[in-house]
Amino acid sequence: xxxxxxxxxxxxxxxxxxxxxxxxxxxxxxxxxxxxxxxxxxxxxxxxxxxxxxxxxxxxxxxxxxxxxxxxxxxxxxxxxxxxxxxxxxxxxxxxxxxxxxxxxxxxxxxxxxxxxxxxxxxxxxxxxxxxxxxxxxxxxxxxxxxxxxxxxx
Amino acid sequence: xxxxxxxxxxxxxxxxxxxxxxxxxxxxxxxxxxxxxxxxxxxxxxxxxxxxxxxxxxxxxxxxxxxxxxxxxxxxxxxxxxxxxxxxxxxxxxxxxxxxxxxxxxxxxxxxxxxxxxxxxxxxxxxxxxxxxxxxxxxxxxxxxxxxxxxxxx
DNA sequence: CTAAAACCTCAACATTAGTTGAGGTAAAGC
DNA sequence: GCTTTACCTCAACTAATGTTGAGGTTTTAG
Numbered sequence: 001x002x003x004x005x006x007x008x009x010x011x012x013x014x015x016x017x018x019x020x021x022x023x024x025x026x027x028x029x030x031x032x033x034x035x036x037x038x039x040x041x042x043x044x045x046x047x048x049x050x051x052x053x054x055x056x057x058x059x060x061x062x063x064x065x066x067x068x069x070x071x072x073x074x075x076x077x078x079x080x081x082x083x084x085x086x087x088x089x090x091x092x093x094x095x096x097x098x099x100x101x102x103x104x105x106x107x108x109x110x111x112x113x114x115x116x117x118x119x120x121x122x123x124x125x126x127x128x129x130x131x132x133x134x135x136x137x138x139x140x141x142x143x144x145x146x147x148x149x150x151x152x153x154x
Numbered sequence: 155x156x157x158x159x160x161x162x163x164x165x166x167x168x169x170x171x172x173x174x175x176x177x178x179x180x181x182x183x184x185x186x187x188x189x190x191x192x193x194x195x196x197x198x199x200x201x202x203x204x205x206x207x208x209x210x211x212x213x214x215x216x217x218x219x220x221x222x223x224x225x226x227x228x229x230x231x232x233x234x235x236x237x238x239x240x241x242x243x244x245x246x247x248x249x250x251x252x253x254x255x256x257x258x259x260x261x262x263x264x265x266x267x268x269x270x271x272x273x274x275x276x277x278x279x280x281x282x283x284x285x286x287x288x289x290x291x292x293x294x295x296x297x298x299x300x301x302x303x304x305x306x307x308x
Numbered sequence: 309c310t311a312a313a314a315c316c317t318c319a320a321c322a323t324t325a326g327t328t329g330a331g332g333t334a335a336a337g338c
Numbered sequence: 339g340c341t342t343t344a345c346c347t348c349a350a351c352t353a354a355t356g357t358t359g360a361g362g363t364t365t366t367a368g
Contacts, residue, residue: 007314007315008314008315009313009314009315018356018357019314019315020356020357020358021355021356021357023316023317024355024356024357028355036364037364038315038316038363038364038365039315039316039317039363039364040314040315040316040363040364040365041315041316056260056264058355059256059260060257060260061215063354063355064354064355065354089264092264093261093264096257096260096261096264097261099257100254100257100258100261102213103214103250103253103254103257104254106210106213106214106250107247107250107251107254110210110243110246110247110250161344161345162344162345163343163344163345172326172327173344173345174326174327174328175325175326175327177346177347178325178326178327179326182325190334191334192333192334192335192345192346193333193334193345193346193347194333194334194335194344194345194346195345195346212325217324217325218324218325219324
């Protein structure tokens with residue numbers, strides 16, 4: 001201990017990622033390092049925290065670009081404090097809450113939509129783009145009223 | 155109505171996706187069509203349901219490859235029945251339940267991990283790869299015990 | 309002091325999920 | 339019947355997220 005400076009290999013091993021990924025993240029501006037006399041990367045322990053946040057965010061489907069923007073709220077002139085991370089954490093929880101609510105809605109509608117017998121898209125919240133269900137990742141989901149015109153099929 | 159046969163343009167418009175995406179999905183084996191006398195694609199209304207399932211799945215972070223495997227449980231010799239879709243829906247709900255549980259765990263640990271003051275990864279469920287939190291998408295998240303060796307931090 | 313392990317850069321490649329465009333055919337509207 | 343719109347194929351391109359490898363330097367262990 002007292003050894004608060006990390007090499008790229010150590011960080012990679014500790015985080016379960018590849019050295020090349022650290023290079024990549026640095027290139028993308030997600031993490032920072034300085035160089036020693038022999039041009040090798042050196043990291044503050046803070047980087048471990050950043051990487052774990054990146055990993056957690058990715059599991060929730062957040063892009064590196066968005067993570068980068070979130071990190072921009074952290075100070076770059078000094079090591080982030082507990083308060084800095086807490087603020088970031090608070091923002092994250094909001095995202096997570098939304099995400100959870102979305103999934104729950106999707107889950108509860110699933111039996112009634114995908115597996116339903118109505119074969120209609122008119123009122124289905126899964127198919128209906130006006131439903132807030134669709135308001136997470138992308139644009140329009142699917143338009144309404146359709147499959148009941150079926151039955152004839154081929 | 156009675157017109158239960160769809161052209162690629164109609165399907166695309168109804169689903170809010172591009173024609174090229176339909177080509178792509180067909181090429182990937184996610185949807186099927188037959189051709190009319192003039193070599194144009196024709197679809198059963200079933201395709202709308204498939205596409206909405208694809209779109210819903212993607213929002214949950216499921217890859218096309220996994221969706222394809224899920225679709226393999228559907229009959230390819232006949233149009234899927236309500237029961238077929240219900241079965242698929244049931245499997246989906248399990249995935250969703252796991253995903254929701256994961257996010258909830260992540261959410262509840264967020265303040266205590268990212269934003270905590272301990273600066274230690276020894277017992278942090280977010281950093282700890284043995285924690286089931288990590289069991290969703292990928293391999294190891296982050297290994298333990300680290301940042302408390304910090305404090306010096308140059 | 310030397311050999312092995314770890315690093316460095318830079319370019320190319322990989323994968324997923326599509327999109328775009330060129331060059332040509334089919335169907336629909338008037 | 340002509341013109342516009344929709345379709346067709348095939349190849350190339352995009353963007354995000356990394357990974358691999360070549361060729362060379364630094365650090366570390368014995």
